[in-house]
Every structure is written in structure tokens, then in C-alpha cells.
Amino acid sequence: MSAPDRTLTAAHAEVRAEIARTDSKTALLLAFVGAVLAGAWTLARDLPLNRPAVVTGGVGLVLLVGAAGLLLRSVRPNLGGPHPGGRHGFPLWATLPADEIPAALSSDLAADIAGLSRLAVAKFTHLRRAVDLTMTGGALLLLAALLTAGGAR
Numbered sequence: 001m002s003a004p005d006r007t008l009t010a011a012h013a014e015v016r017a018e019i020a021r022t023d024s025k026t027a028l029l030l031a032f033v034g035a036v037l038a039g040a041w042t043l044a045r046d047l048p049l050n051r052p053a054v055v056t057g058g059v060g061l062v063l064l065v066g067a068a069g070l071l072l073r074s075v076r077p078n079l080g081g082p083h084p085g086g087r088h089g090f091p092l093w094a095t096l097p098a099d100e101i102p103a104a105l106s107s108d109l110a111a112d113i114a115g116l117s118r119l120a121v122a123k124f125t126h127l128r129r130a131v132d133l134t135m136t137g138g139a140l141l142l143l144a145a146l147l148t149a150g151g152a153r
Contacts, residue, residue, distance in 0.1 A: 008109045015116045022123045023075055029127070030071040033134055037064050040141050053147040060140030067133035074126035 044057060 005109075008113065012109055012113050012116070015113055015120055019116065019120045019123060022120065022127055026071050026074050026123070026127050026130075029130060029134065030068060030075075033064050033068050033071065033130075036134075036138065036141070037061065037068070040064075043145075047148055049144075049148055050151065053144040056140050056147060057144030060137040060144060063133045063137030063140065067130040067137060070126045070130040070133065074123045074130070 040057065040061060049057070
């Protein structure tokens with residue numbers, strides 16, 4: 001294998017590993033957001049809430065639901081593949097007879113790296129926005145708890 005081939009193969013592996021890391025982080029954050037939503041709903045149901053706490057907590061819950069939506073979008077399967085029209089990748093292989101798969105696999109690795117990189121950036125962007133929404137929503141839920149404990153009217 002030539003040096004450029006090794007470099008392309010290493011870059012391809014790095015992009016695939018970054019996608020896997022992003023998906024792992026997304027799964028952990030989705031579980032956290034779900035637990036916070038369930039806990040907040042359980043607590044809010046049993047507490048006598050004042051109007052400022054209801055408004056603040058409601059906005060916090062909406063932001064957490066938005067974060068969950070971004071996280072789900074980030075891990076949504078892309079059966080079209082990373083390339084426009086789904087020309088490469090798993091969905092294409094599923095439609096080919098066995099003797100045509102080697103030719104499909106010999107396609108341009110650089111194009112695959114570019115497509116996977118765009119997919120990784122999109123996933124990372126969704127994850128980053130979801131983290132921002134989660135932090136803001138959590139802060140609002142904390143403020144709602146303080147408003148409830150303080151008895152603001």
C-alpha cells in the first residue's frame with residue numbers, strides 16, 4: 001500500500017471513529033435529557049408551583065424537548081448514505097449482486113472521506129446545539145425550583 005493510500009485509509013478511519021464518538025456522546029446526553037425531563041415532570045406534578053416557576057420551568061422543559069429532538073435528529077439513520085443520491089455505502093451494497101460489490105467498493109476513497117466528514121460535522125453541530133439547549137433548559141429548571149422554594153408570586 002502506497003503512502004497516499006495509507007494516509008487516505010487513516011483519514012477514513014479517523015472520520016468513522018469521530019462519528020462513533022459523536023454518536024456515543026449523543027446517546028449519553030439523550031439519556032440524561034430524558035432523565036431530567038422525567039424527574040422535572042415528577043417533581044412539578046407534586047409541588048404547589050407559583051406562576052413565575054410555572055413559566056420558567058415550562059420554558060426550560062420546552063428547551064429540553066428541543067434538545068432531545070436535535071439529539072434524535074443527530075442519530076437518525078441516513079439510508080441514503082453520505083453521498084447525494086446514495087451512490088455509495090451500505091444501502092447501495094444491499095441492492096447489488098455479489099459480483100458487483102467489489103467494483104462498488106473500489107470507488108474513490110477521498111470522496112467517501114469528504115461525505116463522511118460532512119456527516120460528522122452535521123452530527124457534531126446538532127450535538128453542540130443540544131448541549132447548549134440542555135444547559136439553558138437546566139438553568140431555567142433550577143431557577144424555577146428556586147422560585148418555588150422562595151415562594152415568589
